Amino acid sequence: MTRFQRWALALTVPAAVLAIGLYVFPIFQVLALSFLEPKPGFGNYVSLFGNAAIGRVVRTTIIVSVLTTAITVVLAYVVAFAIVQMPRGRRRVALFLVMVPFWISVLVRAFSWITILRRNGVLNTVLTEAGAISEPLDLVYNQFGVIVGMVHYMMPFAILLLVANLGDIDRRIIQAARSLGAQPATVFWRVWLPLSLPGVSIATLFTIIFSLGFLVTPAILGAGRVLMIAEYLSVQISSTLRWGVATALSTLMLVAVGLLVAGAMRHPAMRAAFGGGRA
Amino acid sequence: MSTHRFSKDSAEIALEKFRTGKLDRRTFLTAMAGLGLAVAIRPTSASAEANEIVICNWGGAALEAFQKAYGAPFTAATGTPVSVDGAGPATGAIRAMVESKNVIWDVTDGGMVDAVVLGTGGFVEPIDYSIVDKTLVGPDMAAEFGICNYTFANVLAYDAKKTGGKVPTGWVDFFDLEKFPGKRTMCKWIQGQLESVLLADGVKPEDMYPLDVDRAFKKLEPLLPHIIFWEGGAQSQQLFRDGEVVLGNVWHTRANLLHKENPDFAWTWAQQLLFSSAWSVPKGNPAGKKVFDFINSSLQPEGQVTLLRLMGNGPSNPKALALMTPEDKAVYPLAPENAATALKIQAAYYAANEAELQNRFLDFISR
Structure with a gap:
């Protein structure tokens, strides 16, 4: 290690101390609570598996997260694909527009969706007046509304991840495919898509991990009808004071996400994504 | 809570x-x-x-x-x-x-x-x-x-414009989709919710506690698709303002604010939950x-x-x-x-049963 490297390492120490103090240590406290509340042992974990209600919460969370991820990645791919084809100036504008939702609080976004989707909302009014529907559609306060809100939240993340990856693809390979007589569709399916798999897989992983922990969006857009893990945990911590069950469930969720990441990392596409796209 | x-x-x-x-x-x-x-x-x-x-x-x-x-x-x-x-x-x-x-x-x-x-x-x-x-x-x-x-009280609030001037007389009307068509709102926090359901089902106030939860769920189940659950007072008020609901089980303070804002919004004290x-x-x-x-x-x-x-x-x-x-x-x-x-809400009953009931209720309404 050079003198410079040692200094560089030293500079990361305060951040590491903060992260361990404010993140790792509390996580171990959570872990400890899950074994100690209300009495020491594995009781909380055992009760998790016997509890049909928690099973339903977990199932809802998985269904909503998987659907959100699938829709997000497909839509984000379309947008990212269009963005990388744009000339530099227009591309900058498009990326700017993708970033705009980042500046708006998740609460404001959820309430905006209610304004659009509710029975007397913008969308239903337009559809009714256009004669497309006779009865307003139930677009919010259900799973559909929750997924709309979550997809909207996740889109910018997925787009940015995919733009970075698609922008890295060597255009000479595409030109080579065209010069060898491939049709545009063939070029996309046989060249673009395989080359963009690292980007797709990292966007998928990122979106699903994020989706599993959604709290505010399902609570507002689901209005009690879509109960996901994060909201369930928040009720157990702040209202019913069942900290043992809550910490056990969050520990299990952490382990599940850890396994998901570990499993995904074994895939060559994912290793390529972390290796900079060329590994 | x-x-x-x-x-x-x-x-x-x-x-x-x-x-x-x-x-x-x-x-x-x-x-x-x-x-x-x-x-x-x-x-x-x-x-x-x-x-x-x-x-x-x-x-x-x-x-x-x-x-x-x-x-x-x-x-x-x-x-x-x-x-x-x-x-x-x-x-x-x-x-x-x-x-x-x-x-x-x-x-x-x-x-x-x-x-x-x-x-x-x-x-x-x-x-x-x-x-x-x-x-x-x-x-x-x-x-x-x-x-x-x-x-304070949970009361039955209504939008007189949507009910065509009809005034609900109690929780029975909350369940009457023919007389009062349209969505309703209830609270997702349990206190005062099952009481309104059981009163609608004919349970006498003196027989209310301990709550017959299974009976309440059975009565409430067919109505669930017509209910939007609120979690904060401001939200219950907004649902009325937006014209999303025609009836609601809301705090009297919020019903009062709605009424001051627009006299079409009113509430009945009948069978209030105190x-x-x-x-x-x-x-x-x-x-x-x-x-x-x-x-x-x-x-x-x-x-x-x-x-x-x-x-x-x-x-x-x-x-x-x-x-x-x-x-x-x-x-x-x-x-x-x-x-x-x-109907007076019985504190002792909730002190002993609320955590369990709250979880059952959240599970029930999200099925």
């Missing part, structure tokens, strides 16, 4: 009035004080000195309202200052404070259910009835570990016995009427009625013409 949420909501209402200029700063601060919500106003956490009473409530607008309704009269009479900390006296927070022997609150604005839970756990002092005059409050409002500081909020005294409170003098003072009718006018919270002292204008009485859950068919 429901009471926590209600107190917090009253504070939001007063804050809104203050912002829109309907309350002057002084009145606002008093209202907040009444609810025990001072931290937002006083940047440093209020800490009790030898000669001070510290109320803890849920912050926001209730900081000033509590100060005006409860604090000012006590200070005027005794010279002892009262400060209001809006940190929120969650049962967990009180427990942590008492266990670490670092109690900074003299009296907390919780709710009868919390008072029972905290009393059972040994985290609060019994109310000293040699000092506190229990005849100041109405029947069933003075318990071992809590005494009622104000009342709650008591309560003062509790954390074990080892800094001001010692003196806090009971404060509690006595807070039960005087004048201050309680002030709080009613500021936030809509109903007095617990029956004598307050004599000081009320007809306008005040219209929003007072315990006014005789309003309370005839009221």
Whole structure:
């Protein structure tokens, strides 16, 4: 290690101390609570598996997260694909527009969706007046509304991840495919898509991990009808004071996400994504 | 828990009035004080000195309202200052404070259910009835570990424009989709929800507790697709404003705000579900016995009427009625013409069963 490297390492120490103090240590406290509340042992974990209600919460969370991820990645791919084809100036504008939702609080976004989707909302009014529907559609306060809100939240993340990856693809390979007589569709399916798999897989992983922990969006857009893990945990911590069950469930969720990441990392596409796209 | 949420909501209402200029700063601060919500106003956490009473409530607008309704009269009479900390006296927070022997609150604005839970756990002092005059409050409002500081109710609110002028007569109509077509709203926090369902199903008030949960779920299930569940008072109000719902099980303070905004929104007191909020005294409170003098003072009718006018919270002292204008009485859950068919929510039942019930309810409504 050079003198410079040692200094560089030293500079990361305060951040590491903060992260361990404010993140790792509390996580171990959570872990400890899950074994100690209300009495020491594995009781909380055992009760998790016997509890049909928690099973339903977990199932809802998985269904909503998987659907959100699938829709997000497909839509984000379309947008990212269009963005990388744009000339530099227009591309900058498009990326700017993708970033705009980042500046708006998740609460404001959820309430905006209610304004659009509710029975007397913008969308239903337009559809009714256009004669497309006779009865307003139930677009919010259900799973559909929750997924709309979550997809909207996740889109910018997925787009940015995919733009970075698609922008890295060597255009000479595409030109080579065209010069060898491939049709545009063939070029996309046989060249673009395989080359963009690292980007797709990292966007998928990122979106699903994020989706599993959604709290505010399902609570507002689901209005009690879509109960996901994060909201369930928040009720157990702040209202019913069942900290043992809550910490056990969050520990299990952490382990599940850890396994998901570990499993995904074994895939060559994912290793390529972390290796900079060329590994 | 429901009471926590209600107190917090009253504070939001007063804050809104203050912002829109309907309350002057002084009145606002008093209202907040009444609810025990001072931290937002006083940047440093209020800490009790030898000669001070510290109320803890849920912050926001209730900081000033509590100060005006409860604090000012006590200070005027005794010279002892009262400060209001809006940190929120969650049962967990009180427990942590008492266990670490670092109690900074003299009296907390919780709710009868919390008072029972905290009393059972040994985290609060019994109310000293040699000092506190229990005849100041109405029947069933003075318990071992809590005494009622104000009342509130869940009522059946409706949008008269959508009902075509029809007025619902009770919870039976909440379930009558033919007479009152359209969506309804209920609260996703359990207190006062299953009672309304069981009343609609014909259960007599005297047979209400223990709640027949299975019967309530069976009755509620067919109605679920027509219900939007609210989780905060402002949201329940918004659902009416947006025209999303025609009927709702909402707090009377929110129904009152809706009515003031637009006379088409109204509510019936029929079969209202009546709650008591309560003062509790954390074990080892800094001001010692003196806090009971404060509690006595807070039960005087004048201050309680002030709080009613500021936030809509109903007095617990029956004598307050004599000081009320007809306008005040219209929003007072315990006014005789309003309370005839009221059902009292049983705190002891919730203290023992709420956690279990809440989880079952959340699971049931999200199926």
